[in-house]
Amino acid sequence: MLRRRMLIMLGVVLLVVLSLGGYKAFSVYRQIQVFATPKPPINVAVVTANEQPWQSQLPAIGTLKALQGVDLSLEIAGTVKALQFESGQKVTAGQLLLQLDSDVEKALLGTAEAELGLAKIEHGRGSQLVGSQAISKGDFDRLAAQLKKAYASVAQLNAALAKKSILAPFSGTIGIRQVDVGDYLASGTMIATLQNLSSLYVDFYVPEQAVPKLAVGQIAQVTVAAYPAQIFEAKISAINPKVDDATRNILVRATLPNPGGELLPGMFASLHVLLPGANTRVVVPESAISYTLYGNSVYVVVPKKTAGGEPEKDAKGEPQWTVERRFVETGEHRNGRVVVSKGLSAGERVVSAGQLKLDTGAHVAISADKTLQAEQNSQPRVD
Structure with missing residues (x-):
């Protein structure tokens, strides 16, 4: 009886082992089939x-600058007597822009011119008398010195009188005036800005590695935020002969025609320099x-x-x-x-x-x- 039970248990164990082995063999077969099946593309x-x-282009960013641009200011103090311009007006070279009160200088100039006239007369008379030895050579030298001093006084007062007015140094567009008639202005006070907008400079920096690619005369395409859809063409006019020690960049300047005057100094510019190749x-x-x-x-x-x-x-x-x-x-x-x-x-x-x-x-x-x-x-x- 005991032997029969042992045989039954062994049979059950064998059946379980065979079942597990068959299941494992089937799993391995399925995995082999999966790997054997070609993968879809x-x-x-x-x-x-x-x-x-x-x-080929070299990108850069720069700033627009006027071809000629100055801040007009006074060299000497004085009271504004007349203004000969309006804000935003176009002026020509040599045009009178501002006149300070110059009555005192004009009066002094009149005195100096009278003294100059007297010095001329005395010098002419002395030149005749020294020839006939009526006066000594030393007296005549003093008369000559007084004549030179009178000329110098007149020239000095004429120069001081010229500083009482401001003339346009070049043709351009004048900015918003900062003074009015009757203002007392100290020396150095800015009157307005004057900018020549017929052409502009575009100053920009490029890495020192790009220097061999650049040459005077190359075209640079310029865009500004004010006119994003418009491309302006500038031409490289100068390359700085020195590399900046701090940034290792080199300054390049291009000239940009501005006949319409739509571009203004100080604008931020994005550039693409067209390179050969x-x-x-x-x-x-x-x-x-x-x-x-x-x-x-x-x-x-x-x-x-x-x-x-x-x-x-x-x-x-x-x-x-x-x-x-x-x-x-x-x-x-x-x-x-x-x-x-x-x-x-x-x-x-x-x-x-x-x-x-x-x-x-x-x-x-x-x-x-x-x-x-x-x-x-x-x-x-x-x-």
Whole structure:
């Protein structure tokens, strides 16, 4: 009886072991089938690297300055007697702008001119008398010195009288006046600003590494916040011969015609200096570039090949595609596009969306980048 029970227990244990072993074998078989089944292709957006017109540019920011601009101020103190200009008026060189009270100087000038006349008469009489030895040579020298002193006094008073008025040093537009008739002004008081707006300077800084790319006469495209849709053309007129010790930048000046007078000194300007070089570049969307610490790369779409090196096709005869990761050198970025200077040829197709799911050799299904196409259709092309 005991033996029969032991045989039954052994049979039950054996049955349980066989059942577990069969279940495990079935699980392993299913896993093998899963791994043996080919993975479906990964859907990615693909664009073609095109060789497009591309003008190399050097971006910079600067400030507009007047070709000629001064703050008119007084050299001597006095009371304003007359103002000969209005705020915002255009004036010409030499035009009288302000006259201070000069009655005292005019009276002193009259006295000095009278003394000068007397000195001339005495000097003329003395020149006759010294010839006939009626006066000594020393007396005649004193008469000559008095004549020179009288001339100097008149010249001094004429200079002081000239400082009582302000003349426009050049033609331009005068700003808002800061004084009124009757004001007593101390020396150095600013009357108004005078700016020649026919042309402007654009002063901007560039890194010292960019100096070999710059030359006098190069064109710079300028935009300002006041007219964001308008591009103004300036021409580089001077390059500073010294690099700033603190910033390692160099000052560059461009001349900007301003016949309409719409641009004003002090405006903030954004510039793009047009650089010489090839006019075409291989260009791809910025979304196609993967940026890492080890370098920039793209996923290039290539035909999938069999072990024999032949292009692989599916059951319908359609070619199969895979990707290979390729490191590239990039250049300028502009309007969502980037120049690829090395590592990619025109006509090659690159993945522009879905790179996170990829690795070299991954099987992919190609679809056009509709988002990029919509952006290119809606935005004007700027090179």
